[in-house]
Amino acid sequence: MSEEKKKLKVKLKKKEEVPSAEGEELFKLLSKIAKLLDGVEGLKGVEIEADEIIIEGVTPPLELLSAALQAAPAPAAAEAVAAPPKPELEAFKFEKPVRSYVGKFEEVKIGATKEEGGTRAFTLTVGGGETPAMHAFEGQLPHRPVIAHLVFDEDPGLPETLLKYYGDVKDDPVAWARKCVEEFGAKMIFLDLRSTDPHGTNRSAEDAAKTVKAVLEAVNVPLAVCARSGDMKKDVEVLKKVAEVAAGENIVLYCGSITLPAILAAGEALAEEIYEYFRAAKEYGHVIVTYQPLNLPGIAVLNKAAMETGVPKNKILIDPGSVAIGYAVEMAVSAMDAIYNKALIGDESYQMPLLYIPANAWMYRECYDDVEEWGDTEQRGHAWELGTAMAALMSGAHLLVMLDQYAIEAVENFLDRLYMPKIESVRELLRHLPGSNCKACGFEACRELADAVLKGEADVDKCQRLGDAGKRVVRRLLSPPSPPAVEPEEVANWIKELP
Amino acid sequence: MAEKGKEVRASPMELMKHLPGEDCGECGFDTCFEFALAIFDRRKRYDECTKLNDAQKKALAKLLAPPMREVVLGVGEHARRIGGEEVMTREELGFFGKTVIAYDVWDTMSEERLRDRLKEIHEIKAVKVKEAFGVDAIAVRNVSDDPKKFKETVKIVAEQTDLPLILCSFNPKALRAAVEIVKDKRPLLYAATKDNWADVLEIAKKYDVPVAIFSPNDLDTLGAIAKTFAKNGVEDLVLDPGTFTEPGSLLQTFCNLIMLRRACVEDRVKEVSYPTMAVPATITTTVGDRKKAAQFETMLANALITKGINLVILHYPNTWGFFPMVMLRESIFKHPKAEEKVDPGIYEFNEPDELSPVLVTTNYTMTYGVVSSELERIKVPCWLLVVDTGGLSLDTVAGTGEWPDMLEEAVEEFKVAEKVKHRILIVGQVVAEYKEDMEEVLPDWKIIIGPKDSTEIGPFLKEKWKELLKESGIEV
Ligand code: SF4
Ligand code: SF4
Numbered sequence: 001m002s003e004e005k006k007k008l009k010v011k012l013k014k015k016e017e018v019p020s021a022e023g024e025e026l027f028k029l030l031s032k033i034a035k036l037l038d039g040v041e042g043l044k045g046v047e048i049e050a051d052e053i054i055i056e057g058v059t060p061p062l063e064l065l066s067a068a069l070q071a072a073p074a075p076a077a078a079e080a081v082a083a084p085p086k087p088e089l090e091a092f093k094f095e096k097p098v099r100s101y102v103g104k105f106e107e108v109k110i111g112a113t114k115e116e117g118g119t120r121a122f123t124l125t126v127g128g129g130e131t132p133a134m135h136a137f138e139g140q141l142p143h144r145p146v147i148a149h150l151v152f153d154e155d156p157g158l159p160e161t162l163l164k165y166y167g168d169v170k171d172d173p174v175a176w177a178r179k180c181v182e183e184f185g186a187k188m189i190f191l192d193l194r195s196t197d198p199h200g201t202n203r204s205a206e207d208a209a210k211t212v213k214a215v216l217e218a219v220n221v222p223l224a225v226c227a228r229s230g231d232m233k234k235d236v237e238v239l240k241k242v243a244e245v246a247a248g249e250n251i252v253l254y255c256g257s258i259t260l261p262a263i264l265a266a267g268e269a270l271a272e273e274i275y276e277y278f279r280a281a282k283e284y285g286h287v288i289v290t291y292q293p294l295n296l297p298g299i300a301v302l303n304k305a306a307m308e309t310g311v312p313k314n315k316i317l318i319d320p321g322s323v324a325i326g327y328a329v330e331m332a333v334s335a336m337d338a339i340y341n342k343a344l345i346g347d348e349s350y351q352m353p354l355l356y357i358p359a360n361a362w363m364y365r366e367c368y369d370d371v372e373e374w375g376d377t378e379q380r381g382h383a384w385e386l387g388t389a390m391a392a393l394m395s396g397a398h399l400l401v402m403l404d405q406y407a408i409e410a411v412e413n414f415l416d417r418l419y420m421p422k423i424e425s426v427r428e429l430l431r432h433l434p435g436s437n438c439k440a441c442g443f444e445a446c447r448e449l450a451d452a453v454l455k456g457e458a459d460v461d462k463c464q465r466l467g468d469a470g471k472r473v474v475r476r477l478l479s480p481p482s483p484p485a486v487e488p489e490e491v492a493n494w495i496k497e498l499p
Numbered sequence: 500m501a502e503k504g505k506e507v508r509a510s511p512m513e514l515m516k517h518l519p520g521e522d523c524g525e526c527g528f529d530t531c532f533e534f535a536l537a538i539f540d541r542r543k544r545y546d547e548c549t550k551l552n553d554a555q556k557k558a559l560a561k562l563l564a565p566p567m568r569e570v571v572l573g574v575g576e577h578a579r580r581i582g583g584e585e586v587m588t589r590e591e592l593g594f595f596g597k598t599v600i601a602y603d604v605w606d607t608m609s610e611e612r613l614r615d616r617l618k619e620i621h622e623i624k625a626v627k628v629k630e631a632f633g634v635d636a637i638a639v640r641n642v643s644d645d646p647k648k649f650k651e652t653v654k655i656v657a658e659q660t661d662l663p664l665i666l667c668s669f670n671p672k673a674l675r676a677a678v679e680i681v682k683d684k685r686p687l688l689y690a691a692t693k694d695n696w697a698d699v700l701e702i703a704k705k706y707d708v709p710v711a712i713f714s715p716n717d718l719d720t721l722g723a724i725a726k727t728f729a730k731n732g733v734e735d736l737v738l739d740p741g742t743f744t745e746p747g748s749l750l751q752t753f754c755n756l757i758m759l760r761r762a763c764v765e766d767r768v769k770e771v772s773y774p775t776m777a778v779p780a781t782i783t784t785t786v787g788d789r790k791k792a793a794q795f796e797t798m799l800a801n802a803l804i805t806k807g808i809n810l811v812i813l814h815y816p817n818t819w820g821f822f823p824m825v826m827l828r829e830s831i832f833k834h835p836k837a838e839e840k841v842d843p844g845i846y847e848f849n850e851p852d853e854l855s856p857v858l859v860t861t862n863y864t865m866t867y868g869v870v871s872s873e874l875e876r877i878k879v880p881c882w883l884l885v886v887d888t889g890g891l892s893l894d895t896v897a898g899t900g901e902w903p904d905m906l907e908e909a910v911e912e913f914k915v916a917e918k919v920k921h922r923i924l925i926v927g928q929v930v931a932e933y934k935e936d937m938e939e940v941l942p943d944w945k946i947i948i949g950p951k952d953s954t955e956i957g958p959f960l961k962e963k964w965k966e967l968l969k970e971s972g973i974e975v
Contacts, residue, residue, distance in 0.1 A: 134750070137758055329831075338590045366822070390798055390805060394806055410794060411798075417749040465787035469745065470784070490748060495641060
């Protein structure tokens, strides 16, 4: 028996089996030999290979070999050697987890040109999309989300950060809207008629309608008008008047104070104001918004009631409750998730595009209060609205209403990277330049370089601050490759390439 | 072969079978069945039942194992558990592996700069009311490619921090040198790639540390490496399919991450059932301006957090961006059915002193939220005594008649008498009818009925407080 035991047999089979414990030790020793061989002049790069080594003997092979290693100098010949058990890379094929969806989101057109009975220079289409948010691997993305610039009809007490943009226009909604369009490149204006609040300035519906009329005359982009005083009666009264003066313009009428009965019995009629709101939109051809914060059944009730009243399905938007980061944003995210899940399985009460108002972040002190331990106030404000916008976008929002021009430009930049449009204007190009205005390119400001690049008079290489990646971004947007390129090299070396 | 198709989770009834059935209440629930419901929707972990035997533990662990592996980074109180996800959208159940937010340092910095930067990273705090959050982890980048330098840097970092470390190098020699220094701290090795995986595998095996696999836009190779590692016993893995940020490729970043998640939680492809990570810092290379770069990486990180990514690495440490990012993370990863409770206690607002008023509220989140934000807004120094009502609102407890005792307990437990010189408590109107009962259990205290609406707290305090103090014989 003991005799038997001594006759140790070590079998090594490369590739096929995991070696025995002795086998592993043996491999280690053999690789040591390989290393020794490496040291011998003229013998660099020796590979040890073994498909099968069978060692039999009375002394355990490990001891034998150790002894041999200590005694013998490195062998001169390069034949008899074995490699460490380098595992093979397992085979794996990733199958794209693609699904098909029976439902999809409506497309809603906003604005009307002359031919369509309005006076807008162009129209916008929001919505569409046939997959969960960002699932471009299994279907079409929705239309590029539109950012409507928020304009108030009276100063809401703008904080410092925002006064930089609107200080000169804050008391004049017409000038404000014009500035957004002409200077900030707004493609849509969202006019908040806060002065009609009965608890505040309490301007009349007629006065408010005049403001709307004046804004429509001053700018030619699609418009949304919002009354959200919390007083449903007053808000609907205002929006009815607005619907009338904006007849044919296909504006969005946003009512932020629709209240549903606490318990909705089946078939129960809703408050008369709600139907008035729907009818006004229907009669004058506008788009409505069904707003029920974080209340899915409520949204479905309103959507059904609107359609029964004769508002077409493609003239409805949903606001799932536009809360900001830190103020139950997770519930809005979940509400949007749930709406997507329902819409995509074909539930018609939820297939209207989603409107979200990241600008609401500015209602909270985190955006504007100077609190030392919260860090730089201005940057924090930008980041708060921007972060809220990201949460909304990643949850599939189709139309964003935003206030901070910094945040707006950053989101547009992000959307450019997602949708890769061909850049044709200075404004669009400028958002992809550093914005430092350092003059190192020989131009007085980034804007001038942008202008020269678009005219073909200069190359973006002139910019001394953009790195290779930044220049690539600009080039790709100036002439978008098709299909879009994903080059692993872009990030392959990030560990070293970060500044 | 991977198993396909959605799997059904064990039902509460099935879980019940493996609970002791003693209804002893030690888990915080009155009955085992309530506890079964709680572990079913993952409000609790099964090991919070104190009476489980080994067989039961094993059975529950198996029944409750989420499709995505849980991976622990770091050790001790700063360790972070990531992964463990089982749904695509938080609406379906919840997200669980809270995004670890890491900032980087690198090995070509001077020692002085390195120490400064570490200090800066540690000083970042997001404070809201009484919760404070700091940076979760530190990524050390091997820019020099020199193993010795990397090792030295990691050594300094390890001396300065208890946070989990992410050792970033594609050079196995550097990883080996560095991990030796921190082998007891469960650092994350970043990363195994198609070129170095065999060496990294050996290191991970030897030191038993988690590993990130980096395979930019190549999910076949990503899965192949993960499969190889798992087969060789290294299963604490994190997947990085690359954070592309340029036009056309940014979208792919999200698609890759989403596909990995779905393959894991829905199709149960075990080869890729690991937490995912991204490096929003990569967007900074496209921007050309520091401030803008900082905003952009924060923006991208917020997008990734919303999608439930488990680990992000950033490059510009700052509080203004960290604050919203952490608030978003805490929200997204909050259990949808989390009990709406605040910790009872005595909270300070606007630096109160011993003559400041004491307001009383319950630990019902909504009430607490409304009152606390009002107190922050009006900037009147005061104390807020949050009474443990089991998360019920004041209206609700008022009806039970138990309020006076609850209040008395709180005054006692949180030593209110030591905080202030006066003996006045301001309570909400809904419990006005219990004024006498409250004064009976708190004979030293005078109970004042406060305003009905939270927006009236400011005016009430400003107009009435001095008068009240005077009435009780304290001159200001
Ligand atoms: S070099 Fe670049 S950052 Fe500086 S002004 Fe010119 S375009 Fe702007
Ligand atoms: S601790 Fe365990 S045994 Fe006791 S009630 Fe809870 S689940 Fe049941």
